[in-house]
Amino acid sequence: MRVSKEFFEKQVLGLLGALEGVARRLTRNDADAEDLVAEAVSRAWRSLDTLECEAAFRSWIFRILNNAFVSGLRRADARPKTEPIDGEDGEGEAAEFSLFEQMHQPFLLWFGNPEQEFLDKLLREDLERALASLPEHYRVVVMMSDVEEFSYAEIAQTLAVPVGTVRSRLARARGALQKVLWQQAGERGLKRAAAPCPEHDDKARGTNHIGKGGIG
Amino acid sequence: MTEKEMNCEQALRQIFAYVDRELGEEERAAMQKHLHTCKSCFSRMEFERLLKSKVGALRDDKATPSVSERVKALLRDF
Numbered sequence: 001m002r003v004s005k006e007f008f009e010k011q012v013l014g015l016l017g018a019l020e021g022v023a024r025r026l027t028r029n030d031a032d033a034e035d036l037v038a039e040a041v042s043r044a045w046r047s048l049d050t051l052e053c054e055a056a057f058r059s060w061i062f063r064i065l066n067n068a069f070v071s072g073l074r075r076a077d078a079r080p081k082t083e084p085i086d087g088e089d090g091e092g093e094a095a096e097f098s099l100f101e102q103m104h105q106p107f108l109l110w111f112g113n114p115e116q117e118f119l120d121k122l123l124r125e126d127l128e129r130a131l132a133s134l135p136e137h138y139r140v141v142v143m144m145s146d147v148e149e150f151s152y153a154e155i156a157q158t159l160a161v162p163v164g165t166v167r168s169r170l171a172r173a174r175g176a177l178q179k180v181l182w183q184q185a186g187e188r189g190l191k192r193a194a195a196p197c198p199e200h201d202d203k204a205r206g207t208n209h210i211g212k213g214g215i216g
Numbered sequence: 217m218t219e220k221e222m223n224c225e226q227a228l229r230q231i232f233a234y235v236d237r238e239l240g241e242e243e244r245a246a247m248q249k250h251l252h253t254c255k256s257c258f259s260r261m262e263f264e265r266l267l268k269s270k271v272g273a274l275r276d277d278k279a280t281p282s283v284s285e286r287v288k289a290l291l292r293d294f
Contacts, residue, residue, distance in 0.1 A: 021276035
């Protein structure tokens, strides 16, 4: 589909912050992110005829960005890269992980809420660090769903995978992200506060192990 | 009533799709019904929803001046 240059410019400039944010989290480097955005915009302009309709612009240009990133990786690796097979890369255990299950203490009733306290202490830096540590195929689905608010269908279209794959990959990615956040919490002694300990119930003494500041 | 009640195992399997607003109308209604009666699943859902919104707050709405200038220069040449 041919769209006007004016339409193309307006869309690109409106999405630029999001494109740069995704590019930066994919490349983990500001300079590479800038190159990636520029490459994606150039590719998009050259392949305007692959845009099906104006409404599909957002997922279309993010797909181009992702493809540009993947082909850049291939060039850097000088070897073919295949679509990852979820759960077959040693990430199964992390993917099953639930922060909530680590912290939830039903016996506390209304006296305390460790998981809420954990979230309150979570800083932007903690999340950025945890996200950056994820494998690329997990990082990208979390960014698209949680940061850019793409629907499963849009993510599927962007990554050229079935919707069911998006759904299962996202669940695994969130498990992996939560496991990293939990590990980071351990570095700051936050686990002690969150772990259930009914025989040594600090709430009765009105104390709280959660320190000031973030966990990262 | 003929519809089957959702149990915790089923609810937990659907929790991310629920938080992401990706369930169909019927599944969503069944999930909501379960969440009304199960404090544990409700708390889990709330936790996942809040964590999702924390991650969502990482969103960058504005490009850096450097990227903005470079892309504007590109657009001028198209």
